[in-house]
Amino acid sequence: MHHMTLAEIARGLADKKFSSEELTKVLLARIAQLDPQLNSFISLTEELALSQAKAADVRRANGESGALLGAPIAHKDLFCTQGIRTSCGSKMLDNFKAPYDATVVAKLAAAGAVTLGKTNMDEFAMGSANESSYYGAVKNPWNLEHVPGGSSGGSAAAVAARLLPAATATDTGGSIRQPAAFTNLTGLKPTYGRVSRWGMIAYASSLDQGGPLARTAEDCAILLQGMAGFDPNDSTSIDEPVPDYSASLNGSLQGLRIGVPKEYFSAGLDPRIAELIHNSIKELEKLGAVIKPISLPNMQHAIPAYYVIAPAEASSNLSRFDGVRFGYRCENPENLIDLYKRSRGEGFGAEVQRRIMVGAYALSAGYYDAYYLKAQKIRRLVKNDFMAAFNEVDIILGPTTPNPAWKLGAKSSDPVAEYLEDVYTITANLAGLPGLSMPAGFVDGLPVGVQLLAPYFQEGRLLNVAHQYQLNTDWHTRTPTGF
Numbered sequence: 001m002h003h004m005t006l007a008e009i010a011r012g013l014a015d016k017k018f019s020s021e022e023l024t025k026v027l028l029a030r031i032a033q034l035d036p037q038l039n040s041f042i043s044l045t046e047e048l049a050l051s052q053a054k055a056a057d058v059r060r061a062n063g064e065s066g067a068l069l070g071a072p073i074a075h076k077d078l079f080c081t082q083g084i085r086t087s088c089g090s091k092m093l094d095n096f097k098a099p100y101d102a103t104v105v106a107k108l109a110a111a112g113a114v115t116l117g118k119t120n121m122d123e124f125a126m127g128s129a130n131e132s133s134y135y136g137a138v139k140n141p142w143n144l145e146h147v148p149g150g151s152s153g154g155s156a157a158a159v160a161a162r163l164l165p166a167a168t169a170t171d172t173g174g175s176i177r178q179p180a181a182f183t184n185l186t187g188l189k190p191t192y193g194r195v196s197r198w199g200m201i202a203y204a205s206s207l208d209q210g211g212p213l214a215r216t217a218e219d220c221a222i223l224l225q226g227m228a229g230f231d232p233n234d235s236t237s238i239d240e241p242v243p244d245y246s247a248s249l250n251g252s253l254q255g256l257r258i259g260v261p262k263e264y265f266s267a268g269l270d271p272r273i274a275e276l277i278h279n280s281i282k283e284l285e286k287l288g289a290v291i292k293p294i295s296l297p298n299m300q301h302a303i304p305a306y307y308v309i310a311p312a313e314a315s316s317n318l319s320r321f322d323g324v325r326f327g328y329r330c331e332n333p334e335n336l337i338d339l340y341k342r343s344r345g346e347g348f349g350a351e352v353q354r355r356i357m358v359g360a361y362a363l364s365a366g367y368y369d370a371y372y373l374k375a376q377k378i379r380r381l382v383k384n385d386f387m388a389a390f391n392e393v394d395i396i397l398g399p400t401t402p403n404p405a406w407k408l409g410a411k412s413s414d415p416v417a418e419y420l421e422d423v424y425t426i427t428a429n430l431a432g433l434p435g436l437s438m439p440a441g442f443v444d445g446l447p448v449g450v451q452l453l454a455p456y457f458q459e460g461r462l463l464n465v466a467h468q469y470q471l472n473t474d475w476h477t478r479t480p481t482g483f
């Protein structure tokens with residue numbers, strides 16, 4: 001039962017082959033048995049799951065249908081869930097029970113999805129390895145000595161290990177696509193503004209975007225359908241109709257123009273990954289796509305720009321965690337300053353503190369023009385590169401990551417080495433574009449992802465290309481040994 005995709009589950013429930021309650025029990029038992037190896041969950045919500053599953057079964061018995069009605073999922077632990085701990089992977093929020101549901105959580109619950117729990121993540125979504133969580137590192141089910149990617153590593157490890165079919169995640173600089181690549185999943189970061197950020201604990205507000213992590217493009221379409229849409233509570237939510245993503249999957253790729261940026265194949269890319277990316281290009285050519293070499297000349301400036309902008313926004317967003325209003329408060333503060341200092345010093349981990357300091361520095365008088373303003377100008381250049389490229393091509397294709405998943409601990413003492421691993425993913429966030437990672441093969445038994453980028457609001461095009469690719473390849477069906 002645990003091998004089923006969301007699409008298969010929907011068919012099975014509709015055909016009354018099993019009930020949502022039966023499936024939910026099977027998956028909860030599987031999580032109890034296998035998750036101790038992975039540490040992919042921060043909280044389990046068994047009671048909620050069983051009551052949602054029973055309610056979904058009643059709705060189906062009363063004639064309702066819907067691809068998510070009775071489908072088990074989990075939420076990254078930065079989506080607020082009413083009355084349930086919402087920790088953001090931090091000691092700061094270890095005792096925080098959200099007073100309301102995030103829009104994404106509420107929409108998925110209304111569609112009948114069943115919440116099995118809240119998944120582990122890098123503290124405040126800062127990281128590419130899922131090692132900075134207060135609740136401990138997450139392990140990659142493909143090799144337990146390797147990281148699953150971050151910051152949505154818990155959602156990725158759980159779905160890859162077949163503990164559940166799909167999960168929500170967020171992507172500020174790659175945190176959906178990079179863990180998807182590291183664990184052999186399909187993950188989609190939507191256009192900025194497509195999915196509501198209301199009730200999603202903010203890291204860098206102009207970059208953050210929620211999206212689906214699943215095993216197939218078909219399942220990403222189903223989950224995105226339940227997440228996307230205008231939300232008046234989010235001032236950056238965009239009032240555009242949501243297309244039927246599942247209906248877009250079967251378009252022909254004949255004549256599709258795929259741009260391959262020459263900058264992507266530089267010295268930093270593992271040559272074994274380059275070869276797998278070239279194989280995926282050949283596969284898409286067989287389906288009728290036309291390849292065009294393109295250039296994204298400002299890509300080299302994207303990492304330094306991102307690692308100024310994201311910490312700057314984080315330093316502002318995280319100022320609310322002051323020991324007074326939310327979460328952790330230090331013992332016996334001597335005065336107000338001592339309360340602030342020790343609550344923040346004890347409640348935040350090292351990487352979060354580093355980013356708050358970098359961000360506050362970049363925003364301070366005298367440095368603002370040199371760092372923050374300069375980074376914003378680079379951001380515009382990165383966007384302009386994409387706009388020029390999309391005049392020539394329909395999608396852009398390349399590797400999701402320069403290397404496969406590294407060993408636990410290999411980069412944790414060298415933050416810049418970890419930042420460099422985000423080179424292919426952060427440009428989409430700087431420009432606000434949608435991006436998808438899908439399985440493209442293996443290197444030393446570790447999965448490799450190919451990334452597709454599309455113009456604004458062309459999530460359907462990404463899902464179409466990925467689905468056609470997955471109809472003709474079987475990388476996405478591979479299962480990690482032991483799971």
Ligand code: GLN
Nearest residue numbers: 125126127172173174175
């Ligand atoms: N690795 C990037 C960072 O640490 C991206 C994280 C994310 O997308 N949440 O900022």
